[in-house]
Amino acid sequence: MSIPMIKVPSYIMKLPYSQQEVKYRPYVVREEKLLIMANESEDVAVVMDAVGDVIKACTFDAIDIKTAPLFDVQYAFLQIRGKSIGEILEFNCICGECEARMPVAIAVNEFKMKTTPGHTNKIQLDDNFHVTMKYPTFQHFTKLYVDENSDQNVYEVLAECIESIYTEDEVFTNTGNNHQDFRDFVENLTVPQFEKLENFFVTMPILEKIIEYACVECNRKNIISIDGITNRIGKFTSMGKRGVHRVIDSTSRKRKSKSRIGIAHGSV
Numbered sequence: 405m406s407i408p409m410i411k412v413p414s415y416i417m418k419l420p421y422s423q424q425e426v427k428y429r430p431y432v433v434r435e436e437k438l439l440i441m442a443n444e445s446e447d448v449a450v451v452m453d454a455v456g457d458v459i460k461a462c463t464f465d466a467i468d469i470k471t472a473p474l475f476d477v478q479y480a481f482l483q484i485r486g487k488s489i490g491e492i493l494e495f496n497c498i499c500g501e502c503e504a505r506m507p508v509a510i511a512v513n514e515f516k517m518k519t520t521p522g523h524t525n526k527i528q529l530d531d532n533f534h535v536t537m538k539y540p541t542f543q544h545f546t547k548l549y550v551d552e553n554s555d556q557n558v559y560e561v562l563a564e565c566i567e568s569i570y571t572e573d574e575v576f577t578n579t580g581n582n583h584q585d586f587r588d589f590v591e592n593l594t595v596p597q598f599e600k601l602e603n604f605f606v607t608m609p610i611l612e613k614i615i616e617y618a619c620v621e622c623n624r625k626n627i628i629s630i631d632g633i634t635n636r637i638g639k640f641t642s643m644g645k646r647g648v649h650r651v652i653d654s655t656s657r658k659r660k661s662k663s664r665i666g667i668a669h670g671s672v
């Protein structure tokens with residue numbers, strides 16, 4: 405006779421972008437172990453993979469990380485994390501100047517959707533051409549982290565995120581089968597046109613918590629943005645030359661004194 409498993413509680417959340425109601429459960433210790441191991445690898449792609457698997461399992465396959473926009477996935481992971489290990493997440497911020505650590509505690513509900521005024525998914529490229537964009541998915545985000553220096557991935561993701569290309573009298577819709585055409589289109593843009601597309605990602609809504617503090621050791625002002633998934637804010641924003649700060653997430657498993665390692669970009 406097999407031992408019955410204790411029933412894991414379930415909850416309902418409403419995703420901020422799609423407004424979809426999703427049933428979810430906390431992650432169990434087996435899944436937490438996967439997350440801790442992934443974090444210890446300090447490989448962002450491995451972390452994103454593990455997070456993706458856990459989100460899928462904990463939402464009973466309701467969230468498809470292949471298609472869900474990034475900020476819905478961020479939100480879902482924060483809610484799951486809150487119910488799994490507590491609503492307060494603890495991080496150690498590392499000063500960008502002297503590397504002194506400062507512990508901070510952030511409640512799950514302190515992560516807010518950051519929106520940029522004027523952000524639009526319709527982008528005019530010149531007098532004749534405009535495009536409509538769709539938001540990158542969690543998988544796109546992962547793709548950009550696989551090789552941080554890979555310009556190829558940036559082109560790839562940009563091409564995949566163009567929904568349609570409009571001229572004065574024609575519309576070309578991205579069906580997935582004509583990917584190469586979209587890819588060629590992107591690679592033939594002028595630099596200012598390309599930057600207009602990049603700007604769509606830089607200004608898109610994102611869930612984040614900004615921490616500003618003066619270092620107790622060297623008095624330098626640190627501004628750190630934590631995205632709640634990788635403890636790191638997007639590749640797209642890192643296209644700008646910003647200082648790099650690190651954040652160590654120490655919420656999980658204090659009794660084993662394991663810490664989760666993440667990296668956050670910040671600016672000074």
Ligand SMILES: [Zn+2]
Nearest residue numbers: 499502619622
């Ligand atoms: Zn310092």
